[in-house]
Amino acid sequence: MSNEQMNLRLEKLEDLRSQGILLYPDKFTINAELDEAALLKDRTSGVRVAGRIMGIRKFSKFMFITVANIEGSLQLLLSKEEVSEVSYNQFDKFIDIGDFIGVEGHMYTTKTNEKTLRINSCEFLGKALRTLPEKWHGLTSIETRYRQRYLDLIMTKETQARLLARTKMVSAIRRFFEDHNFLEVETPVLQHTSSGAIAKPFRTYHNSLDTELNLRIAPETYLKRLIVGGFTKVFEFAKCFRNEGISPQHLQEFTMVEGYAAYWNYLDTMKLMRDMVLYILDRTFHTTTITMNDHIIDFSLDWDIVSFRDLIFRDTGIDIDLYPDVKDLYQETQRHNIQFEQSEVESLGRGNFIDLLYKKMCRPQLIKPTFLVQHPIELSPLARGNDQNPALTDRFQLVVNGAEIINAYSELVDPLEQRRRLEDQALLKSNGDLEAMEMDEDYLVAMEYGMPPISGWGFGVERLLMVLTDSDTIKDCVLFPLTKKL
Template sequence: MSNEQRELRIKKLETIRSHEIQVYPERYSTNYELNEVSVLEDGTSDIRVAGRIMSIRHFKKLSFITVSNIQASLQLLLKEDEVGEKLFNQFHNLFDIGDFIGVEGHLYTTKTKEKTLRVMNYVFLGKALRTLPEKWHGLSNVELRYRQRYLDLIMTQETQSRLLARTKMTRDIRRFFEDHNFLEVETPILQHSSSGALAKPFKTFHNSLDTELNLRIAPETYLKRLIVGGFTKVFEFAKCFRNEGLSPQHLQEFTMVEGYAAYWNYEDTMKLMREMILFILEQTFNSTTLTIQGQIIDFSLEWDIVSFKDIILRDTGIDIDLYPNVIDLYEETQRNNIDLEHEHIESLGRGNFIDLLYKKMCRPKLIKPTFLIQHPIDLSPLARANQHNPTLTDRFQLVVNGVEIINAYSELVDPLEQKRRLEVQAILKSNGDLEAMEMDEDYLTAMEYGMPPISGWGFGIERLLMVLTDSETIKDCVMFPLTKKQ
């Protein structure tokens, strides 16, 4: 935008002040939101609405103006013989696209069937000193769209509807859990140890306590402490932070919904999660059928349930049960010409290695909603071992269109077994596996006071929205994604 245009607008601003009109008034009393006007009957009068001017079509004695906000647009008709010459000319001399206006009038429908407000009076509500970009649509500089998300929201219909869906979805998830008698809680972001997931934390320093702290990677161990404390059904919308690589499916800062139910197992949670997804689809998207990557998926149909072992066998021909040692398994993948493209592959424990194999070779092929079950125990340091086969865990992941959207377990509640497993993780960490979990003595102490049977789940709001809105990248599902500092 040229400085010339900005200077021109500042001059208009000074002219407005010289007419003793407030440039930035403190309020305007509306009686309808823009999105409510379209359902009103023609002839409804005394309608007062406000919005940002997005277009002006000027004719000799009348003008059509479009005002909008995140939820709707509305066409206004400004006629010289209805508002008077003074107000009519004032509009054309002082208002620009991007400015805010408050209008009062009555409703009619034009010949082209567009609901339109005939303006009887208007008030200036705010001057935009910068012009809105003309060539924003399909803007190839994606970085700019993220950096100036407010402009993307003004200019791009798709961004508006996706981020509105995020807000609605959050509301609907809350309502779903509250209707199922779960209590919403909050747990700390600053933590001494980074437990609850396999991930690399962000570190920070607490000056008063003179100690290094981590930003949480998951709320898990604190939510479980609440179960020890007597809560039976809890959930949290938790901001989590993982200091890991960028990818179209990963964010370093994201919103996790995590919850726990005492006396449940993972199969109870499976039922709950299916019910939740169907509730979100009906409430937020008004349909249980979505088109994802050109494929129509009806979520109300039966979902597949497949084991880790079976899916790897199906897609690679390798039976992971035959390779209890990670080195043998690695050699078998090489014999099968499978390149896993990981720079520290030799440092991975067996669990993380199998996970990598699955993510590379199997997950992209899972399009319809699929519950993946029977994960190897070394991949799930906090999950309960299966009663019949202790090398597997009672756990599931929900995968849709090659993306994991929910992770859930029957939780490990045996403190001695938990300590043993965290010791194994600590050895992996000291051998260079950066994603291994660290020892958390405080959590182990809480466990020793006794835990009931528990099932828990976690999912990222952005990841879920990305899948349900068929977005190319997870950054599109965040209000303000992190960008490099200019």
């Protein structure tokens, strides 16, 4: 924006001030939102609305004004016949697109069948000193859309719809769990260990306590402590932080919804998660059929259930059960001409290598909702082992359109087995596997006081929204994504 344009707006601001007009009044009482007013019957009078001016079309004795907010817009008619000439000329001379106004008037329908409010009185509510992006080209710079999300929300209908859907989705999730008698809780963001998931943490320092701390990567172990303490059904909207690489499907700061139910197993949770997704679709989008990547997916139909082993065998011809040693499994992938960067695999344990193989060769092929089950135990340090095959866990992931959107399992509640597994993870970490889990002695002490059977789940709000809105990148699904400092 040129300095000339801004200076012109500043001059208008000073002119308004010189006329005794309050430039930034403290309030304006409305009795209808913009989208609600558009539904009112003709001749409804005394309608009071407010909004940002997004368009002005001027004629000789009247003008059409479009005002808008995040939820809708409304056309207004300002006519010399219905307001004083002073008010009309004042608006004509000093008001710009981007400014805020409040109006009172009555509804009618134009010859082009557009609901319109005829203005009887108008109040100035705030001057925009900067010019909005040009309407027809919109906000074309992706960088600007992320750095100045407020402009993106003003100008881009797709962004408005997507991020409104996020708000509705969060509300639906909360209502769903509350209706199923889960209690919402909060657990610490600052933690001594980075347990609860396999991820690299952000580290910080507490000056008064003179101690290193981590920003949590997951709320899991604290939520399970609450089960020890007597809670039976809990959930949390938890801000989590993972110091990992940037990709279209990952955020370093994201919102995790995680919950636990005492006396359940993962099959109970599987049913709950299906019911939840259908509830979210109905409440947020009013349909269970979503188009993703040119695929029409009806979530109300049956969902596939496939084991980790069967899926990898189907897509690669490799039976992972035949290769208990990670080096032998890596050599087998090479014989099948499956290529990895050496830096990707040189320090990985068997579980993380299998996960890498699955993500490279299998996950992109999973389009319709699919429950992936029977994960290798090395990949699930906090999950309960399967009674029939201790090398596997009672776990599932929901995968849709190549993205994992829910992770759940029957929890490991045996403190001795948990200690052994965390010791194995600590050994992997000491050998260079940066994503291996840390030892968490305090959590083990809590387990030793006794845990009932538990099943739990977790999913990212942004990842779920990304999949359900068929977004190209997860950054489109957060209000203010992290960007590199200029």
